[in-house]
Amino acid sequence: MKGKHHVLLETNKVKYEFDIKRNITIIQGDSATGKTTLASLVSDNSRYGEAAGIRLQSDVPCVTYNGGDFWKQEFEAYQDTIIIIDEGNSFIFTKEFAKTIQNTSNYYVLITRKPLYYLPYSVSEIYGIRTSGKYHYPEKIYHEFYPLYFQEVDPDEKKGCKILVVEDKRAGYQFYTHSLDGINCISAEGNSNIIKKVMEYANASNEITVIADGAAFGAYVGELVSYRKQSDFAIYLPESFEWMVLKAGVVNFDNIEDVLSKPEEYIESKEYFSWERYFTSTLRNCTASDLIKSYSKDALKPYYFSGKNKEKILSVIPEKIREQL
Amino acid sequence: MLSIYFGNYKKAYYGPAWFNNSYDSEWFENQLVQKMIKDIDKSDYKGGELIVSEVLGPIAPKDLSGGLKTLISIYKNPQMIFDATSCGNNCAKWLLEIGEKEDVLIKLEYLMEFEGLEPFEIKIDNTGEIVTTEKAYVVAALKALHEGVDNEG
Numbered sequence: 001m002k003g004k005h006h007v008l009l010e011t012n013k014v015k016y017e018f019d020i021k022r023n024i025t026i027i028q029g030d031s032a033t034g035k036t037t038l039a040s041l042v043s044d045n046s047r048y049g050e051a052a053g054i055r056l057q058s059d060v061p062c063v064t065y066n067g068g069d070f071w072k073q074e075f076e077a078y079q080d081t082i083i084i085i086d087e088g089n090s091f092i093f094t095k096e097f098a099k100t101i102q103n104t105s106n107y108y109v110l111i112t113r114k115p116l117y118y119l120p121y122s123v124s125e126i127y128g129i130r131t132s133g134k135y136h137y138p139e140k141i142y143h144e145f146y147p148l149y150f151q152e153v154d155p156d157e158k159k160g161c162k163i164l165v166v167e168d169k170r171a172g173y174q175f176y177t178h179s180l181d182g183i184n185c186i187s188a189e190g191n192s193n194i195i196k197k198v199m200e201y202a203n204a205s206n207e208i209t210v211i212a213d214g215a216a217f218g219a220y221v222g223e224l225v226s227y228r229k230q231s232d233f234a235i236y237l238p239e240s241f242e243w244m245v246l247k248a249g250v251v252n253f254d255n256i257e258d259v260l261s262k263p264e265e266y267i268e269s270k271e272y273f274s275w276e277r278y279f280t281s282t283l284r285n286c287t288a289s290d291l292i293k294s295y296s297k298d299a300l301k302p303y304y305f306s307g308k309n310k311e312k313i314l315s316v317i318p319e320k321i322r323e324q325l
Numbered sequence: 326m327l328s329i330y331f332g333n334y335k336k337a338y339y340g341p342a343w344f345n346n347s348y349d350s351e352w353f354e355n356q357l358v359q360k361m362i363k364d365i366d367k368s369d370y371k372g373g374e375l376i377v378s379e380v381l382g383p384i385a386p387k388d389l390s391g392g393l394k395t396l397i398s399i400y401k402n403p404q405m406i407f408d409a410t411s412c413g414n415n416c417a418k419w420l421l422e423i424g425e426k427e428d429v430l431i432k433l434e435y436l437m438e439f440e441g442l443e444p445f446e447i448k449i450d451n452t453g454e455i456v457t458t459e460k461a462y463v464v465a466a467l468k469a470l471h472e473g474v475d476n477e478g
Contacts, residue, residue: 013381032392223470230459230460
């Protein structure tokens with residue numbers, strides 16, 4: 001499935017309104033904000049329709065998974081559907097679940113605080129639910145989603161950067177190593193190790209910046225942000241390094257501004273499990289016929305860390321993070 | 326004292342479902358339970374099994390939030406081990422308060438924040454370490470969550 005889908009769900013007592021635009025959306029946050037009520041209303045609507053006193057508006061079907069042993073067959077049977085899965089369904093933490101949903105065209109909304117380590121979900125698609133307005137029963141209460149994390153977490157104070165922690169030794173690491181003088185660029189050897197690496201170095205220095213691919217860092221962002229409250233450092237989580245290169249305008253690609261402003265309109269979720277993979281594929285394809293620019297994650301061409309191109313890519317980094325580097 | 330096991334503790338009970346099948350109406354007479362109902366669910370206990378929510382109007386105990394059901398289950402059954410992953414950060418202060426009254430062990434599979442709640446005493450059950458500051462708690466919890474963690478299940 002592609003695109004952003006607006007969902008409106010309403011009863012006499014409550015109203016929910018939200019947009020879903022990627023294959024994996026996570027809902028978490030405080031207790032008693034209406035997460036389970038949301039799942040329950042969608043479930044009642046599927047079962048009884050408007051006879052349940054629920055109005056659901058969406059341009060694609062929206063259902064709640066109601067338990068049972070046949071979740072795999074159920075998810076494979078649905079097509080182009082928003083599926084809400086409430087907490088307490090432990091199968092969502094398995095490799096089998098990740099493998100199953102990777103081959104479906106559905107968007108999944110997962111209600112869970114426990115990180116899902118096998119799923120490449122974005123830091124930008126983790127939401128809390130909040131009540132807006134000053135309504136009290138018997139007036140209708142309006143619920144909306146709000147993002148819990150952002151691409152950028154600025155340091156509390158400007159203090160420079162001695163250590164830059166990145167995910168691995170591939171293109172991003174190679175770019176920063178060649179482009180940033182006087183900074184020790186450290187590979188965490190996988191996004192799951194970033195928090196350990198930061199904790200290891202935080203004992204010696206608080207002049208740390210973390211840059212990781214936000215498109216697949218959802219499982220780790222909560223812990224990193226919590227730790228950051230105890231040990232001030234900067235965090236930058238762009239979609240991916242390839243997204244930065246595309247945004248910098250150092251390669252030719254038609255329609256790039258539109259693609260980057262509305263990626264959901266171009267990315268088929270069944271084909272790309274995470275947006276990171278789409279941006280990598282796009283960058284590789286649009287440079288494939290040019291020997292100087294041809295992009296490889298494993299061996300970054302000097303074209304990208306030379307002269308103006310280096311500056312253009314660095315300029316994508318938000319100013320307050322860039323000031324540290 | 327509040328003790329927390331971080332990671333997959335298979336014998337822990339799932340509070341929201343356990344509560345629905347096991348709650349006792351007398352539990353709601355307790356003052357601490359009523360305070361938790363007021364704070365977490367913005368609701369008032371009116372007697373019997375009647376609770377009035379600011380959002381939903383009159384509700385039954387089964388309509389309480391999953392986090393609150395888990396908190397009440399922990400408090401009224403300190404000998405049992407519950408999965409407090411159903412509890413959001415807004416439950417943290419109540420877990421500490423329950424821990425001041427009873428020795429309780431809970432399971433957590435995410436890094437709950439105890440922000441602004443010092444001084445406290447929390448035992449990290451994985452290692453036996455007792456932490457008394459937010460920073461020590463976060464460091465110990467992260468180590469426990471990431472060492473020998475079984476991510477499935």
